[in-house]
Amino acid sequence: MTNRYVYGIVDGDTVEFETEAVAGAERVYTISHRRLGAVVSDIDTTDPEETDEDAQRHDDVLREIMDCDGGTTVVPMQFGMAFEGDRELKNVLRGARPAFRRAMTDIEGRFELGLKLVREDDADVDREAIEDEVADRLGPIAAQSVANDLFSDRLVLNRSYLVDRNEREAFDDAVADFEDDRDDLMVRYTGPFAPYSFVDVKIGAQ
Amino acid sequence: MFVLDDLLFRPFVGIIDALHTIALDELYDVEALEDDLKENQLLYELGERSEAAYQRRKEELEAELETARDVHERLASGRVEVKR
Numbered sequence: 217m218t219n220r221y222v223y224g225i226v227d228g229d230t231v232e233f234e235t236e237a238v239a240g241a242e243r244v245y246t247i248s249h250r251r252l253g254a255v256v257s258d259i260d261t262t263d264p265e266e267t268d269e270d271a272q273r274h275d276d277v278l279r280e281i282m283d284c285d286g287g288t289t290v291v292p293m294q295f296g297m298a299f300e301g302d303r304e305l306k307n308v309l310r311g312a313r314p315a316f317r318r319a320m321t322d323i324e325g326r327f328e329l330g331l332k333l334v335r336e337d338d339a340d341v342d343r344e345a346i347e348d349e350v351a352d353r354l355g356p357i358a359a360q361s362v363a364n365d366l367f368s369d370r371l372v373l374n375r376s377y378l379v380d381r382n383e384r385e386a387f388d389d390a391v392a393d394f395e396d397d398r399d400d401l402m403v404r405y406t407g408p409f410a411p412y413s414f415v416d417v418k419i420g421a422q
Numbered sequence: 423m424f425v426l427d428d429l430l431f432r433p434f435v436g437i438i439d440a441l442h443t444i445a446l447d448e449l450y451d452v453e454a455l456e457d458d459l460k461e462n463q464l465l466y467e468l469g470e471r472s473e474a475a476y477q478r479r480k481e482e483l484e485a486e487l488e489t490a491r492d493v494h495e496r497l498a499s500g501r502v503e504v505k506r
Contacts, residue, residue, distance in 0.1 A: 334468060370461070
């Protein structure tokens with residue numbers, strides 16, 4: 217297993233722990249280049265299959281990284297980034313260094329939370345009014361937010377929020393208050409996640 | 423006469439091919455199936471769908487999705503022949 221599977225990019229090289237990682241690996245560690253570290257586990261392919269289990273492990277490892285040392289900022293990679301060896305990976309760290317640094321600055325001390333609002337099966341709701349109400353309540357607390365795909369007729373709102381760690385409680389309370397006030401909607405509130413929706417660094421796996 | 427027929431009918435044959443492709447796209451709509459999978463997951467997470475119903479629907483949709491992806495791959499590679 218000489219290939220490296222990448223979860224995300226961190227500042228430094230201190231992340232290392234044992235866990236259930238992608239493709240049966242049991243240890244996650246850091247390969248760094250000039251204080252920019254790629255958190256990886258070993259894998260025997262450069263084209264991993266995206267099973268439900270491994271997609272979940274990828275997310276779980278990212279959460280564990282976020283919890284390291286009382287809160288580590290990680291620029292998350294999408295599932296499936298695997299490199300032939302350390303040299304190829306370090307080349308990527310070198311080439312994309314400015315982009316990684318910019319992304320890290322944008323998400324420093326923050327994580328992603330998800331909110332989906334689903335109407336009851338027979339309910340008739342005013343989508344625009346709900347969007348405005350949610351924006352008024354949550355917008356001022358979040359650092360940024362993005363709209364996600366409305367993949368079901370019953371989805372009234374689907375947004376991701378970038379929230380400062382120290383605003384987490386205020387955000388939770390605002391969501392809970394909204395839920396209490398709306399009997400006609402079901403609320404799916406998820407996270408925290410690594411901020412996938414707020415970084416846009418594309419690298420080519422080799 | 424054959425040449426004339428061919429010239430006269432070719433545009434219609436082209437339209438039939440296009441309509442057939444559109445029909446296949448609708449019948450094997452990958453994006454719609456992916457959306458149905460996400461909706462199934464969401465309704466399960468919200469407790470509106472039982473685990474058994476969720477699993478059953480998930481398996482159905484995954485099978486349909488595999489078929490749809492296969493059809494689109496064949497269409498793209500020209501391996502699907504439209505028979506008339």
